[in-house]
Amino acid sequence: MALSQFHAPDPDAYNALVWLIARQIPPGRVSTYGQIASMIPPPEGVAPDAYARLSPRWVGASMRAASDDVPWQRVINSQGKISPRGSGDAVDEQRVRLEAEGVTFTPQGRVDFEIYAWDGPDPAWLRERHLLPPRSLRKKPPAKPA
DNA sequence: CGTTTGACTACGC
């Protein structure tokens, strides 16, 4: 069975996990589609490499379908920018909401992950729900020379 | 029933 690059095999189940995680993002902090995807194990039958390639878009689809009780404004793309979509209205609204929480944007419209990146839920919270440790959005410190 | 239309990301220039 071919996997869709736009929707998870079981959208409803996937959405529930994405929204659950998104609701943990504190005000004034941001996460990314890819980071949230990295906390969710590949659905049954989905190979790890395929999951890594497709899941960020699945999370994007989940955010699109999210109701207003999910802080969707705190999820941006890996470049630190608000993802463009059809009507620029939603993009403007997202920026307004983030700025209202204290998030600032560079002149190029980007959010600095070094300042605003969310490190993910408490490890215990993740383990209890069979979720995985998130990949960091911050630059990895240079390898420590012996 | 054929077309259009999607909240992504890593990578190369």
Place this chain on the structure above:
DNA sequence: CGCGTAGCCAAAC
């Protein structure tokens, strides 16, 4: 930093 590319389904029109 900005721009283009691959990936290749399915619901809404």
